[in-house]
Amino acid sequence: MARRCSRATSRFTGNIETHLRKLETSAVLLCLCLLFPSPAEAGLYTASDQILVLTPENVDSVLINSTAAIVVEFYASWCGHCIAFSPVYKRLARDIKEWKPAVDLAAIDCAVEENRKVCTGFGIRGYPSIKFFNAYSKGDSTGQDIKGFPREVQGLRQRIIDKMETHEEPWPPACPPLEPTSQAEIDIFFETNSVEHLALIFEDSKSYIGREVTLDLLQYENVAVRRVQSTEEALVAKLGVTEFPSCYLYYPGGNFTRLKVQIEARAFYSYALQRLPGVVRSGRPRPVPSDLLTNNTEEPWRPFNSSRVYMADLESTLHYSLRMELAAHPVIKGEALTSLKSYVSVLVKYFPGRPMVMNLLKSVDSWLKGQTGAEVSYTVLREILDNSAQVPDTALPEGVRWVGCQGSKPHFRRYPCGVWTLFHVLTIQAKTSGGSEPQEVLGAMRGYVHNFFGCRPCAQHFDAMAQESLTQVNSLSTAALWLWSRHNRVNNRLAGALSEDPHFPKIQWPSPDLCPACHGVKKTGEHSWNLEQVLSFLLSYFSSNSLLTDYLQDESQVLAKQRERHETQQLALRRIERKAREALDSITQPPPSQPTQEEDEEEEEEEEGPEEEEEGAEGAAAAAEMGGKASEPAPWAKPEAEVGRGRRQAQRKPSIVGMRLRDVQEDIVDLDSFVNQHYKAKALRAAASSRVKRRSLQRKEEQEPGPVFGLGMELDVGLGMAGLQPVEPDLGLGMGQQRKRLQKRGLTGQYFGGSEEVEFSQQLYSHRGRWMSVLSIGFSKVDISLCVILYFLSCMCLLAMYLYFKNRLRLRRAKVALP
Known part of the structure; x- marks a missing residue:
């Protein structure tokens, strides 16, 4: 036993770094197995319990030729004692979690039909049963029975240590030596090892603390643990040890210091040693405090008090x-x-x-x-x-x-x-x-x-x-x-x-x-x-x-950002809605190359602006002459916008099924209708100006009737139907009223030489010309003539085609010979 332990000590001290590097990959794989459990889980245990769940598919890969010793519990999920023991076994798995590269725990449910053959092959007759499998076990190995095992964690942990100490060759590569060390080994320790800290735990021969702490530090680099029995007088005297157990840190050159812990016990030793400067888990880089201040994260590092909540x-x-x-x-x-x-x-x-x-x-x-x-x-x-x-x-x-x-x-x-x-x-x-x-x-x-x-x-x-x-x-x-x-x-x-x-x-x-x-x-x-x-x-x-309120955003700033974001969203929403309306309107609006109705109206408003100002001035002067009613608006008075809108509707150009005719600055003049050779547009403006003057001097009870709606000049774009437009109110008046109105306008003597008969005949002819303009939808007489000619030619063409094909069919008709 002593010779075997000596070989194990020598082998480990000479090849510690090689063994740890070989186990890095296996340790990572074990962690991944814990994080991502297998779908096959035992009845009483799962992968989250840090216990390997054995099945017929993985039992050979886990137990045979493993680099770690395996402790296996064979149980039946219906067994009451097994159910009672399962919490203890789970606590044991958590307690020796750091031992995993050297010792691991597994379990298999023998009550499952698929597992029955496996349990029978290992000679299981009762439940629960625990077996210890050495590292690098052969295919025919059935393990070592742990008979009469205790039902508490400490006893189970110590039984596992006993099995590890009697482990046969080959020794688990990751497991450090568990036998006591000597003065001679300590003197040459740093010559064969490159660790920074050597922890010496002084204890009695019956104590397990040294071996437990040794396995607890198994996964950590830059620290080594050795147990020293109280009977090693030379080393005890050199360090002046008086208490057992106690822990001392030993450094090259013979320097040493006692490890300060709250209580001389395993948990406190392990915690203190794992937090020594430079001690890290195997395969992990050393944490450098200055790294926290560098730009490792998306935001600058914020210093904080680790003992408070933020x-x-x-x-x-x-x-x-x-x-x-x-x-x-x-x-x-x-x-x-x-x-x-x-x-x-x-x-x-x-x-x-x-x-x-x-x-x-x-x-x-x-x-x-x-x-x-x-x-x-x-x-x-x-x-x-x-x-x-x-x-x-x-x-x-x-x-x-x-x-x-x-x-x-x-x-x-x-x-x-x-x-x-x-x-x-x-x-x-x-x-x-x-x-x-x-x-x-x-x-x-x-x-x-x-x-x-x-x-x-x-x-x-x-x-x-x-x-x-x-x-x-x-x-x-x-x-x-x-x-x-x-x-x-x-x-x-x-x-x-x-x-x-x-x-x-x-x-x-x-x-x-x-x-x-x-x-x-x-x-x-x-x-x-x-x-x-x-x-x-x-x-x-x-x-x-x-709770600490450091690094919090100010409430006023948070609320201001929220309002700003809300306003931005509302603005974007309105912009989207406007674009949607514009896209919808573009379906029914004329092409961009042609002037739209709104542009036409704006141009007419610009042209009529000075005239409206003159009319307003004349109306104001007339109101001033009316005495007491000057401070009250006349009942007939309309806003200038409505007056302009009515005039624009009267002068609106016709449109046919969405197509607008070209703007005509001056209509074609009919010499028979207008002997005065004045253009229609000028006559309309002069008549409108005279009408406004007359209205401004008219009494309330003498108001002319509202506009009479007749067939308009513009066809509806979508339906092709004629709309209703206000026409000149003169059409609804009698002959006498027309004479009186013309006299008021002052047009009789100015344009027609004062003859009433000529005046009346010309007015009737003018009205007939307007109705002809309505029926022709704004076309001139030349345009109508061309349409009639084209229509006649098309009819003649169709008739000729009909006669031609009729003759051809008659020629092709078969002739039948008489008997």
Whole structure:
């Protein structure tokens, strides 16, 4: 035994670096197996329990020629003793998790029909049974029975150490020597090893602390652990050791110092040694403090107090939870909708947020409670989150600003850290604010993680923990402690995984440095938690009065940004609507090359502007002459806009089925109709000017009737129907009234030499010309003549074609001979 141990010591000290490098790949693969469980899982154990689940497909690859020793439990899922032992076996797996490169745990359910042949092959007759398989076991090996094994973690751990010490050759490459060291070996240790720290644990011969700490530091570089028995007098005298157990750090040149720990026990030794300067996990680069100040992340590094909680982390968690994770669910319904309502309700009750954040959470909670349907749309929910209604003093800052949860790289910590912190705060607030339901916060957390948390394996692991023991929570205090213990369990499972930040290793929290009173030791030397002190620490650490507000965005700035964003969105929305209207109008509007009706009207308004000003001036002068009625508007008076609009409608050019005729500055003059050889446009302007003058001098009871609507000059664009346009009111008057009006206008003597008969005949002819203009839809007589000729020619052409084809058919008719 001594000779074998000596060979093991010599071999390990000479090739430690080679063995560790060979095991880096296997350690990473083991971590990946823990993070991504196999679909084949045993009845009492899952991969999240850090126990290998054996099946007929993987049993040979796990047990045969393995570089690590394997401890296997053979059980039946229906066995009551197996069910009672399973929690102990799970705790053992968590306790010796750091031993995995040298020792690993496995289990197989013999009650499963497919596994029956495997269990029979290993000679299993009863349950539970535990076997120890050496490293590099052969294919015909059936393992070593561990008979009468204890049902508690410490006893099982020590039995495994005993098996490791009696391990046959070859020795597991990753396992350091477990036998006691001597003065001679210590004197030449640094000549054959390149580690920075050598830890010497002095203990009695019956103590297991030295061997346990040695295996606990198995996955760490730059530190080596050796056990020294109290009987090694020379070394004990050299270092002046008086207490057993005790730990000393030994350096080249014979320098040494005692390791300061709160209690001389395994857990405190392991924790202190793992945090020595330069000590890192195998395969990980050394964390350099200056790296945190470099631009490793998207934002500059924010110095923070690791013993406090920051509100910036909580608000960042809310933003990512409500705006990022929920956005992956366009429609939320069923169980997910119920979980969302419970989640928001708990936030409203217990989140210690700023007033504007609480106002937003209340509005979201009120909206969700008002939704009676089976589903909700996230798009509508997002409008509530963004406060689209612009409720005063209501906002949730956008973006993330991690402080206490920031990592050394963008993929470390952050949101998972924020989720744990958020729910710790909620459980403590429920405790301090006098909540009545112990599982209210935990139930909301479980529902949210199950339905919305993006990491699905993480959600499954958490749901498995909740299903296992959440029913045991019967008070608000136990709710806070349950969440704390499960958080530590997750830290234990993920310690050493690829997701662990080397600057912030996952430990059992709170550490002895942060809360010394939380830690204790049992009579057996095992570490224990003082739950009363732990609860007191949690109440203080996560209290709303202890939250730091550093790095928070100012409320006024947040609200101002929200208003600015809302105004920008509204402006963009109006721009889109305007473009949509323009696109719709372009379907019915004329081509851009032709002047539109609005442009024509604007040109007419510009031309008529001076005349309207003159008319207004003349009207004002006439009103001044009327005496007492000058201060009141005449009943017939219309706004200038209406007068101009009526005149534009009277002068509007005709259009045919969406096509506008060219603008005619002057109509073709008919010498028979207008002997005065004045153009129509000038006559119309002169008549309009005279009519306005006459109206301004007319009494209220002598007002001329409103415009009479007749067949207009413009065809409807869409339907091709003639519209109604106001025509000259002169057409509806009698002959005497027309003479009187013409006399008032002063046109008789000016244009027609004072002959009433000539005047009347010319007026009738003028009216007949207007009706002809209406019927011809604005065409001249030449245009009408051309249309008639073309129509006649087309008819003659069709008749000729008909006669031609009729003759051809007659010629082709077959001749029938008579008998």
